[in-house]
Amino acid sequence: MHRIPIHALACSVLALLGSQAQAAAELSTQTVATGLEHPWALAFLPDGRYLVTERPGRMRTVEAGGRLNAPLKGLPAIAAAGQGGLLDVVLDSDFASNRQLYFCFSEPGQGADRGKNSTALAKAQLSADAGSLENVQILFSQRPKIDSALHFGCRIVERKVNGKPDGSLFLTLGERYKAMQEAQNLQTHLGKIVRVNKDGSVPRDNPFAGRPDALAEIWSYGHRNSQGAALGPGDELWMTEHGPQGGDELNRIEPGKNYGWPVITYGENYGGGKIGAGITEKTGMEQPRHYWVPSIATSGLAYLSSERYGVAWKGSFITGALKGMQLQRLQIADGRVTATEVLLPRLGQRVRDVRQGPDGLLYLLTDSSNGQLMRVLATP
Secondary structure, eight states, X not given: OOOOOTTOOOHHHHHHXXXXXXXXXXXXXXXXXXXXXXXXXXXXXXXXXXXXXETTTEEEEEOTTSOBOOXXXXXXXXXXXXXXXXXXXXXOTTHHHHOEEEEEEEEEOOGGGTTOEEEEEEEEEEOTTSSBEEEEEEEEEOSSOBSOSSOOOOOEEEEEETTEEEEEEEEEOOOTTTTGGGGGOTTSOTTEEEEEETTSOOOTXXXXXXXXXXXXXXXXXXXSOEEEEEEOGGGOEEEEEOOSBXXXXXXXXXXXXBOOTTTBOSOBOTTXXXXXTOBSOOTTSOOOSEEESSOOOEEEEEEOOSOTTOGGGTTOEEXXXXXXXXXXXXXXXXXXXXXXXXXXXXXXXXEEEEEEOTTSOEEEEEOSTTEEEEEXXXXX
């Protein structure tokens, strides 16, 4: 039976609620580093340095004081064009002892796939001097490869169960724009979230494992282009994805579920006009927990577990906005978005990534040829 969840509220209603959600403190930003070329993802090293990816195909450490170190050696070949390049990076939960990390990138095709590309997930170890990647291994490559420079997805999340890592990784995958119908096809990886073990094998309890009509890595499907993902309350996977013209979404991801793209959407074609039948709901397809019309171009998602911005903010999601050039806070209760709030409305820069640091503060990366790493401060 189809249900229309209460949480699929009109954006105007949530905006009104958000306007009543008072910030615990005034926010400001502090620039940590500049000179990054289209930075895409941020990780925090145990020694206080930062690890940053740059879309043109570089990964580098940044000193706590902001100095950029030379790019790391040892990266695989990367198809850096359009939206593609070196994208997400996350540290293994045991990085302090094993120095292992995971990164995803647009992988160039070889042989019959020359001229094509797809999203790939790799693991490596950061060398003792933090100058190179060692023991690089490709864990997963999206199939099929496509001649496209768009919609790579490429956010990585280490899965946890009961607060402990279970040895597997989630990876978001775009439908590559020109193949949007494939998001509904369980025999391709396009427009999916996949789950693989840290050695590249497929977990036996994946929802489609053992089915001859589906790829075993698939965790959920019907996605467009997710560039934000994080574990939320109860270690559940949440993600944001870009809509077309309107219809950006926040979704809580459940195994085996269909999130509708391109059959249902709150967006429309660029320049106007309905997508498909122009419907927003259908039996068997999940509704978003929140959607944005017009689009803010969501990118980067953090779950705020600290109280550095006040107790009321703890347990909120913070999303970046490329087009909106801001942050937004989404207040969550019982799996529903109960209020939204615009943060840093005069930032004036495209926000590519948002992370909570070890100090409990938010950090963000801005997307430009002179991108910045910023710290978000609260002024009592």
